[in-house]
Amino acid sequence: MNLSFDIEDFLRDFENSCNKVQKKSFEKNQVITSYIQKRNQFCILISGNADLVRYDLNGNRTIIDHFTKNDVFGEVFYDVTTNNELLVEAKSTCEVLIYSYQNIHYKCKQNCKFHQRLTECLPELILDKVTSLNMRVELLTKRSTRDKLLGYFNLLSTRTLSKTFKLPFSLTDLADYLSVDRSAMMRELKLLKEENFIKKDGKTITLLYK
Amino acid sequence: MNLSFDIEDFLRDFENSCNKVQKKSFEKNQVITSYIQKRNQFCILISGNADLVRYDLNGNRTIIDHFTKNDVFGEVFYDVTTNNELLVEAKSTCEVLIYSYQNIHYKCKQNCKFHQRLTECLPELILDKVTSLNMRVELLTKRSTRDKLLGYFNLLSTRTLSKTFKLPFSLTDLADYLSVDRSAMMRELKLLKEENFIKKDGKTITLLYK
DNA sequence: AAAGTTTTGTTGCTTTTGCAACAGAAAATC
């Protein structure tokens, strides 16, 4: 997906880099960061996967976003004016580059190699983010659980160039991601199987239409 | 919202600018552009407002995004691999800067003033986009029509720093935007009025809680 | 390998949402 961005280059540059950047490791279920206004933190996920979750006043948990390798996150991307808490939670062991910036233009006084590369790659990294958000919006605007599921499956199928693919998260999390009730989603999956739209073996899905 | 980006500066630079940029006007309901892979078009809305809409195979129309002054759009932001048609439709008379780029890094051979400024402002413009998309996702992940409405009203209230504000689009379009059935939304609005959560006079809403 | 925990699969019942249809209000067009 990221043609010219290479996280390995990034890391190499990082080694002898500026003091504004830290590399940290997190265990599963640890909180990587929380979105707080003026904290000015910008993160790149080097390995593992993590979720951006919101806990609302009633304690309901919503997966707002799901991050994998190369994804960028931090409160720059967010209008942190809601009352709700936004946390990034590690779903597996994660390595993260955490960068504290003074201003949104990401200019480093020392003009170190890391920052040069960051400045170069940033538009691209952010564009990837916009693309994935747009896709997410497109899924979420679908009206029925069935359409959301099929939309998502199509997407995975297009990405993997195959009618058979593995879901990148648990069915419980998929329901959260598509913003539907889990049992309703399971019911719909069952119907899709019965109506021969899909074949399902655990988290492996095969599309049977067209 | 855009502190350092100023569309007027942009336009001034544009006047004696490069041949890759065009300024065009569109009447209400005209199609400004459609998202086609490899078209490599990037647009900035100078005035008016427009919607990004999807027509699916059944002819259902969904408002994927709503653009106002300073908003950027184009298929760069989109993974144009779906079968569905994506169109940007003018909702009022619109002026648009249309920029054809060769590569995603937006470098202009002549290095004209327009491009210099574009390169400077692009991260900021795109970040605004990410912020608004994240907000949209947050609204769409809310499970009930009521929560979507209240979430959206809170947002408008926070933006205008007032408990009273005017909806920026018609109720019909609002339903499309929140991805709910219009009549269900009207019903919910009625209940919110009856339960004294809100006061409503046409498109002017007043929040009565907290 | 046993115990504990999380995920999956299922179902009856309730609530919410969506659909269809219509009338009046408002806006746009002629």
Place this chain on the structure above:
DNA sequence: GATTTTCTGTTGCAAAAGCAACAAAACTTT
């Protein structure tokens, strides 16, 4: 300023989604 079109407000009914609860399977942890 009359006519057509779009938008708003409403409702009965049908369909879909959500809730609650439980058992079985899969996975962690001890």
